[in-house]
Amino acid sequence: MSETMTSPAPLPAPAPDQDDPAVRAAQEGRLREAWKQPPGWRYLSAVNNTEIGVWYIATAFVFMMFAGVLALLVRVQLAVPGNDFLSAETYNQAFTLHGTAMMFLFAVPIFEAVAILILPSLLKARDLPFPRLSAFGYWCFLIGGVFVCGSIFFGVAPNGGWFMYPPLSTEQGGLGADIWLLGLSFIEVASIAAAVELIVGVLKCRPPGMHLNLTPLYGWYVLIVGVMILFAFPPLIAGDLLFEMERAFDWPFFNPDRGGDPLLWQHLFWIFGHPEVYIVFLPSIALLAMMVPTFARRPVAGYSWIVLSAVGTGFLSFGLWVHHMFTTGLPSISLGFFSAASAAVAIPTGIQIFVFIATLSLGRVVKSVPLLYAMGALAIFVAGGLTGVMVALVPFDFQAHDTYFVVAHLHYTLFGGMVFPLFAGIHYYYPLLGGNMLSRKLGIVSFWMMFTGFNVTFLPMHLTGLRGMPRRVFTYDPDLGWNALNLVSTVGAFLFAAGFLVFVWDVLRPKGEKDRAKRNPWDAGTVEWLQRMPPENWGARCVPRIESRNPLWEDPEFLRKYDEGRFYLPDAEDLKRETLITSVLDAEPIQCLRVSGPAWITLGAAFSLGGSFIFATFHWWTATILAALAALACILYWLWTGTAQHPERNERDIGLGTRVPLYVSGPKATGWWAMFITMTGDLTAFFGLVFGYFYYWTIAPVFPPPQIEGPGWGWPLAAAALFVLAWAATLAARETNARGRIGLARGALVVALGATVAGSAAILAGPWTHGMDPTVNVYPAIVWLLGIWTVIHAGAGVVMLGFCLAASLFGRMTPDYDADIRNVALYWHFMLLTAIVTALVTGGFPLIS
Amino acid sequence: MTETDTRSGETEEAVRDHETGIDLWRVVTAPTVWAAHFLVCYVGAAVVCAKTGRDAPLGAARDLVGWTTVVALALLAVQFWSLWRARGLSVSGGDLVFEHNSPEERHRFLCHVALMLTVLSVIGVLYVALPAFLLETCR
Numbered sequence: 001m002s003e004t005m006t007s008p009a010p011l012p013a014p015a016p017d018q019d020d021p022a023v024r025a026a027q028e029g030r031l032r033e034a035w036k037q038p039p040g041w042r043y044l045s046a047v048n049n050t051e052i053g054v055w056y057i058a059t060a061f062v063f064m065m066f067a068g069v070l071a072l073l074v075r076v077q078l079a080v081p082g083n084d085f086l087s088a089e090t091y092n093q094a095f096t097l098h099g100t101a102m103m104f105l106f107a108v109p110i111f112e113a114v115a116i117l118i119l120p121s122l123l124k125a126r127d128l129p130f131p132r133l134s135a136f137g138y139w140c141f142l143i144g145g146v147f148v149c150g151s152i153f154f155g156v157a158p159n160g161g162w163f164m165y166p167p168l169s170t171e172q173g174g175l176g177a178d179i180w181l182l183g184l185s186f187i188e189v190a191s192i193a194a195a196v197e198l199i200v201g202v203l204k205c206r207p208p209g210m211h212l213n214l215t216p217l218y219g220w221y222v223l224i225v226g227v228m229i230l231f232a233f234p235p236l237i238a239g240d241l242l243f244e245m246e247r248a249f250d251w252p253f254f255n256p257d258r259g260g261d262p263l264l265w266q267h268l269f270w271i272f273g274h275p276e277v278y279i280v281f282l283p284s285i286a287l288l289a290m291m292v293p294t295f296a297r298r299p300v301a302g303y304s305w306i307v308l309s310a311v312g313t314g315f316l317s318f319g320l321w322v323h324h325m326f327t328t329g330l331p332s333i334s335l336g337f338f339s340a341a342s343a344a345v346a347i348p349t350g351i352q353i354f355v356f357i358a359t360l361s362l363g364r365v366v367k368s369v370p371l372l373y374a375m376g377a378l379a380i381f382v383a384g385g386l387t388g389v390m391v392a393l394v395p396f397d398f399q400a401h402d403t404y405f406v407v408a409h410l411h412y413t414l415f416g417g418m419v420f421p422l423f424a425g426i427h428y429y430y431p432l433l434g435g436n437m438l439s440r441k442l443g444i445v446s447f448w449m450m451f452t453g454f455n456v457t458f459l460p461m462h463l464t465g466l467r468g469m470p471r472r473v474f475t476y477d478p479d480l481g482w483n484a485l486n487l488v489s490t491v492g493a494f495l496f497a498a499g500f501l502v503f504v505w506d507v508l509r510p511k512g513e514k515d516r517a518k519r520n521p522w523d524a525g526t527v528e529w530l531q532r533m534p535p536e537n538w539g540a541r542c543v544p545r546i547e548s549r550n551p552l553w554e555d556p557e558f559l560r561k562y563d564e565g566r567f568y569l570p571d572a573e574d575l576k577r578e579t580l581i582t583s584v585l586d587a588e589p590i591q592c593l594r595v596s597g598p599a600w601i602t603l604g605a606a607f608s609l610g611g612s613f614i615f616a617t618f619h620w621w622t623a624t625i626l627a628a629l630a631a632l633a634c635i636l637y638w639l640w641t642g643t644a645q646h647p648e649r650n651e652r653d654i655g656l657g658t659r660v661p662l663y664v665s666g667p668k669a670t671g672w673w674a675m676f677i678t679m680t681g682d683l684t685a686f687f688g689l690v691f692g693y694f695y696y697w698t699i700a701p702v703f704p705p706p707q708i709e710g711p712g713w714g715w716p717l718a719a720a721a722l723f724v725l726a727w728a729a730t731l732a733a734r735e736t737n738a739r740g741r742i743g744l745a746r747g748a749l750v751v752a753l754g755a756t757v758a759g760s761a762a763i764l765a766g767p768w769t770h771g772m773d774p775t776v777n778v779y780p781a782i783v784w785l786l787g788i789w790t791v792i793h794a795g796a797g798v799v800m801l802g803f804c805l806a807a808s809l810f811g812r813m814t815p816d817y818d819a820d821i822r823n824v825a826l827y828w829h830f831m832l833l834t835a836i837v838t839a840l841v842t843g844g845f846p847l848i849s
Numbered sequence: 850m851t852e853t854d855t856r857s858g859e860t861e862e863a864v865r866d867h868e869t870g871i872d873l874w875r876v877v878t879a880p881t882v883w884a885a886h887f888l889v890c891y892v893g894a895a896v897v898c899a900k901t902g903r904d905a906p907l908g909a910a911r912d913l914v915g916w917t918t919v920v921a922l923a924l925l926a927v928q929f930w931s932l933w934r935a936r937g938l939s940v941s942g943g944d945l946v947f948e949h950n951s952p953e954e955r956h957r958f959l960c961h962v963a964l965m966l967t968v969l970s971v972i973g974v975l976y977v978a979l980p981a982f983l984l985e986t987c988r
Contacts, residue, residue: 213958336980
C-alpha cells in the first residue's frame with residue numbers, strides 16, 4: 001500500500017453540532033463558496049448542472065422556434081393551391097430543416113437538457129459525476145446546431161427530407177447533405193455524452209437509502225432512455241460514416257451499380273429513428289409521472305407497473321423500425337414481424353397511460369396549469385397512438401404511406417407524447433429555476449390556444465392525407481379537394497404559434513413580488529421540492545437519507561432535518577465541490593466524489609472538435625486534421641488535470657457516523673462506468689458496420705464478388721494475434737501495477753504499444769497488398785472501412801496506453817491510484833472484440849461463403 | 850387494495866445483504882430473449898427469402914421461426930419459474946406496492962418487474978412468431 005495509506009489516520013473529528021446556528025451558517029457559507037457561479041464573463045466557463053441545464057433548455061427552445069418559423073413558412077406556402085410564396089427549392093430546404101431541427105436540435109436535446117437540470121435535484125445529488133462532460137456536450141450541441149440551421153441563410157441547407165434517403169441525397173451536388181451529415185454526427189456526440197452522464201447519474205448518484213424501488217420514476221425513465229440512446233444512435237453514426245464516405249470519396253455503399261444498396265441507409269436510419277421516437281416520448285411521460293401524483297395528492301398507483309412497462313417499451317421500440325419501410329418491397333414475412341411488434345408495443349404504452357388515469361381517479365385531484373397540460377397531452381397522445389395502430393397494419397399503411405395522414409399521426413404522437421408534457425413540466429418545475437411561478441392565467445390562455453390550434457392544424461390533415469395529398473409537395477392543383485383543408489390547417493398553425501408566444505412571454509417576462517414561489521409550491525412529496533426559494537447554487541444543503549418514495553409527505557420532520565444539515569455531507573470543509581456516490585441496487589455510500597469546477601478546456605475541446613467536423617464539410621482536410629489534433633490535445637489536458645485527482649487524504653467523514661473513501665478505481669468508480677457505457681455505444685456502431693457487410697452478402701448473388709480479390713487470411717490473422725498480444729500486455733500492466741511491480745507494468749505498456757501499432761499495420765496490409773480499390777465495388781469498400789474503423793480505435797488505444805505510461809512515469813498512476821490503467825484495460829476488452837471481429841469477418845468469412 | 854394495510858402493518862423484513870438478490874441484469878433477461886428471438890426470426894427469414902427468391906415457399910423460414918420460438922419460450926419459462934420461486938421465498942410482504950426501505954423489498958420489487966416483463970416477452974414472442982404461420986410464400 002502507498003505511503004498515504006500507511007500514514008496514521010487522523011483522529012476522527014467530533015461530529016459538528018448541527019444544533020448550533022453559527023455552525024450551520026458557517027457550513028452554508030463554505031458550501032456557497034465551493035459552488036458559487038463564476039462571475040462576469042467567466043460565467044461561460046461554468047459546468048454546474050444548474051447553469052448548463054438552463055443554457056441547454058434555452059438553446060433547444062431557440063432552435064425549436066427557428067424550426068417553428070420554418071413550419072409556418074411551409075403552412076403559408078400550402079394555404080392556397082398554386083401558391084408561389086416559396087420556391088420549390090426553398091420549400092424543400094424549409095421542410096427538411098424543420099424536421100431535422102425539431103428532431104435533432106429540439107426533441108432529443110431537450111430531454112438531455114431537462115434531465116441534466118432536474119435529475120440531480122430529484123436525487124439530491126449536488127451535481128452529476130461528469131459536469132465538464134455535460135458542458136462539453138452542450139457546446140457541441142450549440143456549435144453543431146448553429147452550423148446546421150445557419151446553412152439556410154446561405155441557401156445551402158439540406159433539402160432531401162429529414163431522413164436523407166439515398167440515392168437522391170448521395171447523388172445531388174451542393175453542401176446540403178454534407179452539412180446535415182456532419183452537423184448531426186457532431187450533435188450525436190453530445191447525445192452520447194449526455195447518455196453517459198445520465199446513466200451513471202441514476203445508477204451511482206442516488207442518495208443513501210434510495211433503493212431501486214424508491215427511485216423517482218423520472219430516474220427510471222432517464223436510465224431506460226439513456227440505455228436506449230446507446231443502442232439507437234450508434235447505428236446512425238455508422239450510417240453517417242458510410243454516407244459521407246460515398247459523398248466525399250465515391251465509396252459505393254448505397255450505389256446498386258457497384259453492389260451497394262440504398263435500402264441499407266433506410267435500415268440504419270430507422271434502427272435509430274424509431275427508438276428515437278420513444279427516446280423523445282419516455283422522458284416526457286416521465287415528467288407526467290412526477291406531477292400526476294402531486295396533483296392527485298396520493299402516491300402513484302402501480303409504481304412497479306410503470307417501471308416494467310417503461311422497460312418493455314424500451315425493448316419493443318427496437319423491433320419497429322421496418323414499419324417506416326412497409327412500401328419498400330421487402331418480403332411480406334419481414335413486414336409481418338414488424339407489424340406484430342408494432343402492435344405489441346401498444347401494450348406497455350397503454351399500461352403507462354392507464355396508470356396515470358388510475359392515479360388521478362383514486363386521488364383527490366387539485367386543478368393546476370401543469371395538470372391541464374398533462375390532460376391535454378394524454379388526449380392528444382391517445383389519438384396519435386390509435387392512428388399509430390392503424391398505420392402499423394400493413395395494408396392500411398400501403399394507402400396512407402407518405403401522405404398527410406402520416407404527417408398528422410406523427411405530430412399527434414410528438415405533441416401528445418412530448419410537446420405538451422414538456423410544457424407541463426416547464427410549468428411544474430419552473431419554480432426550481434429561479435424561485436418564481438409562471439402565471440396561472442397566462443398558462444390557461446396559452447394552453448387553450450395551443451390545444452385548439454394544434455387540433456385545428458392536424459385533425460384535418462388526416463383527411464387531407466386520406467384524400468391523397470402526398471407529403472413534401474410544394475404546391476397542388478386547386479381541383480383536388482384539398483383547398484379548404486389546407487387553409488384550415490394553416491389558420492390552426494398560426495393559432496398554435498400565437499399560444500406558444502404567450503407561453504414564451506410568460507417564461508421571459510420580468511417577475512414581481514407576487515410571482516415568488518413559496519417553498520414546495522405544489523405540496524409535492526418528492527425531494528426536489530426540498531429546495532429553498534429562491535434557490536441556492538449548491539444543489540443540496542445536505543444529502544438526505546431516503547426512507548420512502550415521498551419523504552415530504554411521509555415524514556413531517558424531513559424538511560427541518562434537511563435544512564439543519566442533519567444528513568450526509570452538510571459541509572464543504574475543503575471548499576471543494578463534492579457529491580456522494582452510492583451502490584447501484586441499494587444506494588449504500590461508497591465514495592465521496594470530488595466533481596470538477598468551472599473550466600475553459602471543455603470549450604476548447606468542443607470548439608476544436610466542432611471545427612474538425614465543419615472543415616470536413618468543405619473538404620479542407622488539412623484544417624480538419626489540425627482541428628482534430630487540437631481537440632485531442634484539449635481532451636488529454638482535461639483528463640490529466642481534471643479527472644481522478646489524488647485526494648490529500650484517503651477518507652472523508654460524510655456525517656451520520658459514515659466514512660467513505662475519496663478515491664476509488666475499477667467498477668466502483670464512475671469513470672469506469674463511463675468507459676463501459678461509452679464503449680457499449682461504440683460497439684453498437686461497429687456492429688452497424690458489420691451488419692452492413694452481411695447485408696451486402698444477402699443482396700448479392702455471390703459475395704464476395706468472385707472477380708475482386710479479398711484481403712486474404714494471412715494479414716487479418718496476424719493482426720488478430722497482435723491485438724491479442726496488446727490486450728494481454730495491457731491486462732498484465734494493470735495487474736503488475738496493482739502488485740507494485742511498476743517497472744514490469746511500464747514494460748508491459750511498451751509491449752502493448754508496439755503490438756497495437758503492428759496490429760494496425762497488419763489489418764490494413766490485407767486490403768492494401770491485394771490491391772483492393774474501394775471505389776470499384778462495395779466489397780473492397782466495406783473491407784477497407786472495417787479496417788479503418790479498427791485502426792482508428794487502435795489509435796485511441798495507443799493514446800490511452802501512452803497516457804498510462806506517462807501517468808506512471810510522472811507519479812499520477814501508482815499501485816493505489818490506478819483508475820487510469822483500470823479504465824484503459826476495460827477499453828481494451830472492447831478493442832480486442834472489435835479487432836477480432838474485423839479479422840474474422842474480412843479474413844475468415846470469404847473462406848466459408 | 851393492499852396498499853394501505855401494509856403501510857400501517859408491521860411487516861416483518863427479511864435480513865438480506867445489500868447488493869444481493871435480483872439485479873438489473875435479471876430484469877432485462879426476458880426482454881433480451883425477446884430481442885434475440887426477434888432478430889433471429891427477422892434476419893433468418895430475410896436471408897431465406899433473399900437467397901431463395903420471392904416465389905419460394907416459406908418452408909425453411911417457418912421451421913426456423915418455429916424452432917426459435919420453442920427455444921425462446923423454453924428460456925422464458927425457465928426465467929418465469931425461477932423468478933416465481935424467488936418471489937415465493939421472500940418472507941416479507943405480499944403486496945405489490947414495494948415501498949419499504951430495505952434490500953429485501955428492492956429484491957421483491959425487481960423480482961416482480963422481471964416476472965411481469967417475462968409475461969410481456971412471452972406475448973411479444975408469440976406475436977412475432979405469428980406471421981410465419983399465417984403467410985405462405987416470401988412474396
